[in-house]
Amino acid sequence: MTTTATTLKGQPLDRQTLDAMLRRRLFFTPAFEIYGGVAGLFDYGPPGCALQANIVETWRKHFILEEDMLEIDTTVLTPHEVLKTSGHVDKFADWMCKDPKNGDILRADHFVEDVLEARLKGDKEARGQKVEEEDDPKKKKKRKTKAEAVKLEDAVVQEYEEILAKIDNYNGEELGELIKKYDLRNPNTGLQPSPPVAFNLMFQTAIGPSSNLPGYLRPETAQGQFLNFAKLLDFNMQQMPFASASIGKSYRNEISPRAGLLRVREFLMAEIEHFVDPEGGKKHVRFPEVNTVELTLLDRHTQLAGKTEVKKMTIGDAVSNKVVDNETLGYFLARIHLFLQKIGVDMTKVRFRQHMENEMAHYAADCWDAELLTSSGWIECVGCADRSAYDLSVHAKKTGAPLVVRERLDEPLIFEEWQVEIDKKKFGPQFKKDGKTVEAALEGTTQEQREKLAKQLTDNGELELEVAGVGSGTVKVSKDLVKIEFRKRVENTREFTPNVIEPSFGIGRILYSLIEHVYWNRATEDGAGDEARGVLSFPPTVAPTKVLIVPLSANKQFQPFVSKISQKLRKYGISARVDSSSATIGKRYSRNDELGTPLGITIDFQTVQDSTITLRDRDSTKQVRADEDTIIAAIQSLVTGAKEWKDVAAELPTFESQEVDVTVR
């Protein structure tokens, strides 16, 4: 299986070879494999776990520490009512069909896609055209339906292609119609599946022993942040704008996950909720710092025209040209770009894609995804949405909690207006069950109406008001029940519901895409790529382990040096591993190339004589030699990112022998 995807060095990327290497080195592994595994669940082994921790740590520094965000840790278990209010109970679903015979469960959109693609492929074969199975980088899955060489009418081919182009936009009913219209059949039984039904993607459970408190595993960390808004604002001493952030697991009960780490049922998210005043154009005070950062953008208009050409543009231009809606959103797009760059993502394989109008939630003002190009196509790794005031508003409405900001006005606002004042004690006994309705009608009157009603009260001692559904539809209210007067109202504070800009990171997807971006094969003498010699060129800051320590052989003289250097590195918090196995030096370095360990220290007979050690750079395989303290200082500067290898190589004497394979023991 080959794809158009390439390695860091432009070699064709062989996904199977890479996957085998990642499993061999235990970056990740199917969970519960000895029990047969569970689709969509993966465990991270030591290098994957360390890589994840380093990405998260970089994220925490880049966003939380750098911007004084308020990090909180909220629960995964979430009661029904919260997710009912947020809309997830009703809308967080995929369409699913069932085979009437064997009970196969099919995700409707994937099923339609699969059958139509197979037919198109069969058509190509029948026409004698070249079929490149995996030519399409958008393909994220293996085809289930086998292509049969049957020629289709030209018009049908066009219909199929149009359907496939907008496959994400069909609802359940429409997918059901497609299945009927084109007689799409489950390849396993030859039968049409049942009409699609909505399957909610949240994992459900019951909280407590009585089963009367249904709950879910959260589908995002965002809701926990919104619910704490008032407390966070208080903690931030009422200062606006501010951002909260959460790093934690979220869950999505996928119908049939089948894309490795890219579509899983349990995943780590890092989410920021930046709360901003909706007035004043959502400016950001630090926008000038990122103004000139150049992004690769795929905007809505380009996509509407059916194209995928990207534009390179500074974020400053993008915001001033209104390609990106506002400064705050733009600021975060630039910060996301810088973060991806910092962890070693290949920036030629990154684009920011704007959501189409119909793709966004109805309340969203604008939304961009950072997509990374992998062997599975362009993968959404970070979403950055302007969620407007939606979430805070719905929770406030449901609970009555004041999820608002009260801002003291420098100059108080003075209103002169007709005010209605109801005597509630008398109102109830008079109107009984209609009391609330009449009250609401009075309070809903306009200034003009009030002026007239006030005159009625003065003139007649009562007013007449139309109130639909009460009595004859007209109600009389006497002046002992209500006052309507022209008064002055002074407002010293302004109250508003903040808007939310939400950068949301799928850490697992970023981690996997990064691995593909830094992967390459070491060229052997004859210049051909040697697939057995894979390398992961992580930047030292995110590499799972920073230093490999290898004694030349099992000779006992080397041991004290190994111990001493390990301890020193540990003291500086630099993760190192010792490989004193009997494999050749070359083999041991190869193993660590596959683990992405950027630096290697060799302890040899010269070390025993003069205490010098060599330091090897993973990417160039070049080595330098110096005394222990000098080398450790060099390692520190490389690991913190203060220096690059070329700086170290320029400063310290080169070492040239020893990369020969020496068989030891």
Added chain:
Amino acid sequence: MTTTATTLKGQPLDRQTLDAMLRRRLFFTPAFEIYGGVAGLFDYGPPGCALQANIVETWRKHFILEEDMLEIDTTVLTPHEVLKTSGHVDKFADWMCKDPKNGDILRADHFVEDVLEARLKGDKEARGQKVEEEDDPKKKKKRKTKAEAVKLEDAVVQEYEEILAKIDNYNGEELGELIKKYDLRNPNTGLQPSPPVAFNLMFQTAIGPSSNLPGYLRPETAQGQFLNFAKLLDFNMQQMPFASASIGKSYRNEISPRAGLLRVREFLMAEIEHFVDPEGGKKHVRFPEVNTVELTLLDRHTQLAGKTEVKKMTIGDAVSNKVVDNETLGYFLARIHLFLQKIGVDMTKVRFRQHMENEMAHYAADCWDAELLTSSGWIECVGCADRSAYDLSVHAKKTGAPLVVRERLDEPLIFEEWQVEIDKKKFGPQFKKDGKTVEAALEGTTQEQREKLAKQLTDNGELELEVAGVGSGTVKVSKDLVKIEFRKRVENTREFTPNVIEPSFGIGRILYSLIEHVYWNRATEDGAGDEARGVLSFPPTVAPTKVLIVPLSANKQFQPFVSKISQKLRKYGISARVDSSSATIGKRYSRNDELGTPLGITIDFQTVQDSTITLRDRDSTKQVRADEDTIIAAIQSLVTGAKEWKDVAAELPTFESQEVDVTVR
């Protein structure tokens, strides 16, 4: 509500005042509070979240980095079969009763305890004895049943007291008998609740759309580590012993949680599984490094004698006297002690309590809990168990996966023995459905039996064997179906299932206990504790924020200094917060005392003149003054733990004014 618990300075600890402070400063807060909250679920606000992160980071360095453990991150979602095998489906339960009238759900042991304690209290009152409601530091909850002054017979008092002393040891049936025998009634209805039934404490859910894969939220991280054992051993290049470790959320669907952070439904755990050869006494190569660490031990024998007197003992002595079962277990007890010390736990409030025989799982060899004394009594914060080979064995048996170590023997072992060789092809047709039974009977024979059976084969051409349940109970097997010969067997490898030593940390419980241990009240001029001036004396290494930066006033001249110092601290990765609010300096420092911020920088008019700044120590409120770089270097050394305040105070000039409250603006 007062308890016998004390603050860091020996003042009486007022739990309500502390709780109010923690909520005010948003260390943690009930989750979903605006929706009415859910018992047993808490969110960590910014200081709680940072404190948790720092404790976890210290843990990671102390254990994982220091010992080259293999950290892995496994899924929370776990299929039914795994937890069936581990025993959790059948045994991870509490006993629960239901009120027949109002449906109240009661945890049976808590209910019995509650009613009997109320009766004992009523008895004391009737006898005119002094009743100290909260005198018992073991009390972890509020009493539901009201005490009525009714005198009991002396014998009954004794019975009740004996029951309460062993309340943890009753099973459901026994609890039911107690309820009947003593006519225990639900205070809300005056009725006896239903007999106790087992309530499994795992949260259940369904994985995937078809509901035919039931799963649970894991109750511990351990199982994920056991299931990956073979891969981890491989990753570790077959080297033994080694340890894996996981930090992650676990879940426990408590019947009625009611002890704040000490009994919650969702919690962070950090667990180590140290795999060790069961032969050779479970020695640990680094035991000599901790040999002299002195622990406070409450052993099994002391508890059996009904006492709670602790013994101080070095771990070296404890292991050699067999108080602690083996070196590896002892090594980890000492390492746990050192970890607790490192994060600032008051070591006079720590004890290691050994589990009673009947308290441990049947397979456990030995088990100790690190308990921390809090206002809720002694709280189990860390468990350290020798789980023997139980987990690996049951999973291997269930799945057939070889969860074993194969060790090459230096000298091959040679066995001479009678071996049974069955011709399986012929066996089946001959014995049909009994084939397996007869095979098993043959293979289960002893050496002596085999010698006799071999003789029968030679002499008679067949053997006679008793096989219960097959035919008449005696089976004849002819020599073309089986051979029994005396042969030599050479073993070059030894195969064994490792034993597991498991230190298991409840991070939330440690975090809460630590807060109580470092809490105290600032004495005012008159020497009385001022409850409004709480202080949390976290060590700088775990404090949520390290430095508070306060400009003396809103004067704009101070702003450039604030920015420059913030940026410098950020560059060094030192978390700092600026408080430029209009509160007095004193108020701003008080706020940060409550947040546990160990250091404060003040920027005043002298700063504008000569660029010097002051550094304040939270605990002593002493200040020093020096230039910016000197102060930042001092902060670095304090935050990494390289220096203590007294070192800094000795090196830099003291600053004495300014702690006066200056009203600004």
